[in-house]
Amino acid sequence: MKELIVGLAGNPNVGKTTVFNQLTGMRQHVGNWPGKTVEKAEGSFKHGDYEYNIVDLPGNYALSAHSMEEIVSRDFIVDDDSDVIINVVDAANLERNLYLTVQMMELGANLVMALNMNDFAKKKDHIIDIKLMSELLGFPIVEINAKTKDGIEELLTTVENASKNPIDSSAKLSYSAELKEHLSELQKIIEQDKALCDVPSVWTAIKLLEKDSIVIEKVQHSSLSSKIMREVDRIAKHLSDVYDEGAEEVIANARYAFISGLMAEAVKKPDVEKESLTDRIDKIVTNRLLAPFIFLGIMFIMFHLTFTIGAPFQEMIDAAFVALGEWVASLLGEGLFTSLICDGVIGGVGGVLTFLPIIILMFLFLSILEDCGYLARAAFTLDKVMHKIVGLHGKAFIPMILGFGCGVPAIMATRTMENEGDRMLAMMLVPFMSCTARLPIYGIFIAAFFEEHQALMLLSIYVLGIVVALIVAAILKRTMFKGVSSPFVMELPSYKIPSVKGVLLHTWDKVKGFLRKAGTIILACSIVLWILQNIYPWGGSEPQMSLLGMIGSAIAPIFAPLGFGTWQAAVAIIAGLAAKEVVVSTFGTLAGMEEDDEEGITNLVHDTFTPLSAFSFMAFTLLYTPCFASIGAIKQETNSYKWALTMCGITLVTAYIVSFLIFNIGGLLGF
Numbered sequence: 280m281k282e283l284i285v286g287l288a289g290n291p292n293v294g295k296t297t298v299f300n301q302l303t304g305m306r307q308h309v310g311n312w313p314g315k316t317v318e319k320a321e322g323s324f325k326h327g328d329y330e331y332n333i334v335d336l337p338g339n340y341a342l343s344a345h346s347m348e349e350i351v352s353r354d355f356i357v358d359d360d361s362d363v364i365i366n367v368v369d370a371a372n373l374e375r376n377l378y379l380t381v382q383m384m385e386l387g388a389n390l391v392m393a394l395n396m397n398d399f400a401k402k403k404d405h406i407i408d409i410k411l412m413s414e415l416l417g418f419p420i421v422e423i424n425a426k427t428k429d430g431i432e433e434l435l436t437t438v439e440n441a442s443k444n445p446i447d448s449s450a451k452l453s454y455s456a457e458l459k460e461h462l463s464e465l466q467k468i469i470e471q472d473k474a475l476c477d478v479p480s481v482w483t484a485i486k487l488l489e490k491d492s493i494v495i496e497k498v499q500h501s502s503l504s505s506k507i508m509r510e511v512d513r514i515a516k517h518l519s520d521v522y523d524e525g526a527e528e529v530i531a532n533a534r535y536a537f538i539s540g541l542m543a544e545a546v547k548k549p550d551v552e553k554e555s556l557t558d559r560i561d562k563i564v565t566n567r568l569l570a571p572f573i574f575l576g577i578m579f580i581m582f583h584l585t586f587t588i589g590a591p592f593q594e595m596i597d598a599a600f601v602a603l604g605e606w607v608a609s610l611l612g613e614g615l616f617t618s619l620i621c622d623g624v625i626g627g628v629g630g631v632l633t634f635l636p637i638i639i640l641m642f643l644f645l646s647i648l649e650d651c652g653y654l655a656r657a658a659f660t661l662d663k664v665m666h667k668i669v670g671l672h673g674k675a676f677i678p679m680i681l682g683f684g685c686g687v688p689a690i691m692a693t694r695t696m697e698n699e700g701d702r703m704l705a706m707m708l709v710p711f712m713s714c715t716a717r718l719p720i721y722g723i724f725i726a727a728f729f730e731e732h733q734a735l736m737l738l739s740i741y742v743l744g745i746v747v748a749l750i751v752a753a754i755l756k757r758t759m760f761k762g763v764s765s766p767f768v769m770e771l772p773s774y775k776i777p778s779v780k781g782v783l784l785h786t787w788d789k790v791k792g793f794l795r796k797a798g799t800i801i802l803a804c805s806i807v808l809w810i811l812q813n814i815y816p817w818g819g820s821e822p823q824m825s826l827l828g829m830i831g832s833a834i835a836p837i838f839a840p841l842g843f844g845t846w847q848a849a850v851a852i853i854a855g856l857a858a859k860e861v862v863v864s865t866f867g868t869l870a871g872m873e874e875d876d877e878e879g880i881t882n883l884v885h886d887t888f889t890p891l892s893a894f895s896f897m898a899f900t901l902l903y904t905p906c907f908a909s910i911g912a913i914k915q916e917t918n919s920y921k922w923a924l925t926m927c928g929i930t931l932v933t934a935y936i937v938s939f940l941i942f943n944i945g946g947l948l949g950f
Contacts, residue, residue, distance in 0.1 A: 370396050586733040710926060
């Protein structure tokens with residue numbers, strides 16, 4: 280059986296990951312907005328006599344060295360021994376997509392084009408002559424539908440044929456005679472050094488004229504470095520004199536000229552483009568005045584439905600865990616082991632799992648909003664606001680919106696940002712976004728104190744995170760991260776009706792992570808907390824006299840100015856560093872699941888907090904140091920503990936100040 284290494288390359292949001300999922304069955308998350316895939320995902324499958332090792336590369340618009348995802352894709356195409364590159368292209372936005380195609384042709388990649396989203400092209404009355412386009416490009420094109428699998432079988436057969444008969448795709452490129460002549464002159468010098476011939480010399484020549492830092496560094500190690508760079512400077516000056524533009528602009532114009540010629544030959548478009556449904560909706564949804572209110576309205580409806588639909592299921596799960604605790608207690612009798620199982624495990628883990636319906640519904644609604652294309656508009660809406668206040672552009676908002684789900688992938692998504700300062704700043708802001716791990720915390724306090732205004736209170740805590748992030752960003756941008764942000768035009772994908780299967784898969788993938796936490800981190804923390812709660816170093820039987828109570832009592836005065844200076848609240852905050860859900864499992868362990876107390880956590884919260892101190896506590900858990908996984912993600916992304924610790928300091932100080940203001944100003948106002 281022959282092994283094939285195949286890469287999936289293309290612009291963001293063209294269906295690469297959908298193709299990857301169809302081929303491998305790995306269910307890689309698919310998102311209807313740009314920048315979802317921030318590192319290459321690998322999978323394997325068998326087809327006929329071939330075993331495929333397929334790689335889903337990050338979505339790129341170019342193969343420059345401006346951002347990490349561009350470098351990941353380029354390194355794979357340039358350096359890895361791939362047999363075929365499948366270039367997935369959006370047929371409805373062909374001209375834009377072909378810019379990346381042309382750059383892969385410059386690399387001489389063995390290409391097969393998968394022409395996706397043809398139904399959208401047909402709705403726009405775009406008629407593509409696939410046979411003619413294939414002849415003009417010099418490599419095969421297969422029409423596919425990534426969602427329905429139409430054309431996938433033909434695509435695989437074409438890939439297998441292409442692997443047997445590789446094509447140098449650079450042969451069909453046609454640039455102006457002037458540029459072609461100068462590239463040829465530079466190629467002759469480059470080809471004198473065999474160490475530089477691991478990639479096509481035309482690509483190296485183009486990248487040198489584009490001032491690509493990675494290629495320049497590579498050439499500087501050549502024995503012909505001085506000679507090559509002198510020729511680069513000479514050609515760049517000549518092109519500037521002739522065209523009155525820099526060499527980079529001359530090359531970009533040459534690519535677009537090639538694409539324009541190709542489009543003129545092989546694609547027919549109506550003289551006047553039809554206004555699409557997406558355009559009509561966007562006139563309202565992205566309206567400068569209406570967009571923020573629409574965003575808040577959608578979030579409010581989502582939260583209202585989450586609590587309204589989830590409440591009955593919550594009560595059922597709560598009753599099931601109470602019944603389970605009673606049954607276990609009657610079976611085992613009284614004793615420490617019974618207390619461990621009932622109070623530690625069932626009380627701790629069960630207290631968190633009670634909120635599973637809310638978690639599922641929140642993920643379900645977020646998946647629908649993401650897959651239909653609205654979340655990209657939400658990022659666009661926030662971009663307008665934050666650009667004015669902070670000066671931070673486009674791509675910072677994709678990680679921030681992703682932070683509503685989980686901080687770890689959101690931090691990883693900062694790789695899409697070209698400016699290193701902006702990337703670091705975005706990482707500092709992600710922890711202020713209210714991830715779903717905090718939902719159980721909000722759930723117990725909203726149920727205890729704000730039952731009549733559940734959706735409004737949840738919306739307020741989410742908005743608080745965004746507002747605080749804006750304020751912190753404005754401060755950091757003027758102190759630690761001075762400088763001009765790289766401009767960025769955010770792509771708004773077409774609206775789509777989400778597939779039921781896709782939404783359910785996305786929801787399950789996220790819920791699975793929550794359940795995994797419940798069975799590992801939360802379970803372990805619940806057991807440790809129970810042990811500490813049952814150790815009495817100086818005797819006594821009061822909870823405050825336990826080792827856990829003593830630790831909490833020692834820390835509690837720090838939080839007194841914030842309104843929750845009790846040992847129970849202090850212990851919950853410390854435990855929440857492992858994972859935010861552990862805050863709830865801590866209250867569950869402390870409350871236990873007594874036979875006559877079906878609402879142990881709620882009663883404990885009522886005894887420990889007031890409505891004002893409860894909101895202050897919610898704000899603190901929203902803003903303070905994120906979980907260990909997020910801290911580790913920042914350390915991994917920056918390759919330094921410096922930024923991870925900096926983030927911990929920023930979030931902790933911010934949380935303390937905001938909670939202090941909420942509690943004390945709220946008290947003065949009589950809340």
